[in-house]
Amino acid sequence: MARIVRFHEFGGPDVLKLEELSEKSPAKAEVRIKVSAIGLNRAEVVFREGRYLERPEKLPSQIGYEASGTIDAVGDGVTTFKIGDKVGTIPAFSMSQYGVYGESAIVPVTAVSHFPDSLSFEEGASIWMQYLTAYGALIGYSKIKPGDFVVVTAASSSVGYAAIELINAAGATAIATTRTKAKKQNLLDAGASDVVVTDDEDLVERVAAITGGRGANVIFDPIAGPIVKKLAEIAAPGAVIYEYGALSGAETPFPLFQALRKGLSVRGYSLFELTGDPAKLELARSYVFNALKDRKLKPLIDKTFKLDEIADAHRYMESNQQNGKIVVTV
């Protein structure tokens, strides 16, 4: 038996139920992990609400993309991992079929990776979603380099912090935005060269000043909605604005005249572009693994909860107070 988080209906944090279920065996090309820590993502909040890119095949549904732990069973055909291996899960599966919130999790072997020994299980559950998401856009597609200015909006999320670290690792300049002063110092500590507090400061003026009027070469934005017109104003000629979320909830305009004038791209982006392509994924995975090993990257953990506090952990994520990753220890 193992305690597993499931939800029987879509809704708020309290639909997440911790249930005692009999443990299953991994099928062909799957592994089972005795979970030590779970990393939370906003995708799971939206999945729980029934508003994610994909919906559960049926209810009750499991949930969760990221966990770390120790392999305690392997299915047929698994040769790359063995029982006892310390691993984490890569969100390279559909939550309609797999979920990792619980004491035990079964995932496809293609969604498993070792992580450097220097990292704790909490850190091991805080790697793949954040670094791969930021990597795919910033390194994979935009190949950011020294001299580039990269704007990271809503920067105090786990993906935001990961982006700041990757931008610094690539030698580019990270400009972070955050709504209030509360997280400004944390963002500077994490490596942002500048932080724009959007409730108090004019984004367009600040970015013009920071970049000497050149504008941002790459913009990495999970907010969408009306802010995209401002992002187009701060964009340099030829810039790409990555939209990787829909936090605003409002209709998103395409900034046609700025885009025509400056040759801007607004690009929808999700990690699935990377996880759906084994060759791209392995390139990204090994880049991140090595950067973690070389301590160029270090997951920032904000707060940990216990497994039976899973609803509180979701509530905390929805409060937007976090600085970095929210982790549940098992």
Place this chain on the structure above:
Amino acid sequence: MARIVRFHEFGGPDVLKLEELSEKSPAKAEVRIKVSAIGLNRAEVVFREGRYLERPEKLPSQIGYEASGTIDAVGDGVTTFKIGDKVGTIPAFSMSQYGVYGESAIVPVTAVSHFPDSLSFEEGASIWMQYLTAYGALIGYSKIKPGDFVVVTAASSSVGYAAIELINAAGATAIATTRTKAKKQNLLDAGASDVVVTDDEDLVERVAAITGGRGANVIFDPIAGPIVKKLAEIAAPGAVIYEYGALSGAETPFPLFQALRKGLSVRGYSLFELTGDPAKLELARSYVFNALKDRKLKPLIDKTFKLDEIADAHRYMESNQQNGKIVVTV
């Protein structure tokens, strides 16, 4: 003396006045062309209205991007062209400084090209805007190839026809859209594999049928506005939607959920990205020159006007009846 078209105020076609002015000498790095034919572009309609990406430095203003003729004077430092050369103008200058509507035109030498001898002056005035515009997006950026489906909206413009020819030259499949049946046969004759008559047919269904459900890899659209949501529906995963105009006049939405789900880019694009970069421009110019020489491309001329009918020629362009290039002979 030479008859030159100028406008003293922004407005409708009748603000274009044919005026007898004394001929000027080309300055350093400029050439003067005795004009034989002028190619019309929608950019000039919008410039005349004062609504273009750039505005005249002062009024009265000259106007016009494309002309062909014979060089009759060269400025200091011009070594690549000589008096008597048969040339056309590339829209690689600002209309706030230069204009080619008239019997005589001065342009920077960097905005001049020979064209194959097999072409008439009318055809020579119908090359660079249309082919370079389509080339920059389709070949330069998207590197279209056999197997790609490319949707060309509002396809009966000169740029639309040029795009269809370039798509065929690259071995890809051109799907053209047009509002009414009137131009369907012309588009098929020009090389469109399929034509969607958007007043009568459902674009989404037709493109799904034509592409076997795969969608369009590249979309080349001068309309913008609400149609962009439909274009996102017909786009294949990873597709790029180029927006190179603003014909609709309405606000343009960014199709966020389709873009997130399929990794779509919506990209503002103008020819200035190419003409502002001498290396890129020369690559494009020589590709087009050679394809014209090899008769893989052939400018499609819709209708010719006389120079003193310039207002009528603009009125005709604004009527949206044209199939291909509108040319004024001098």
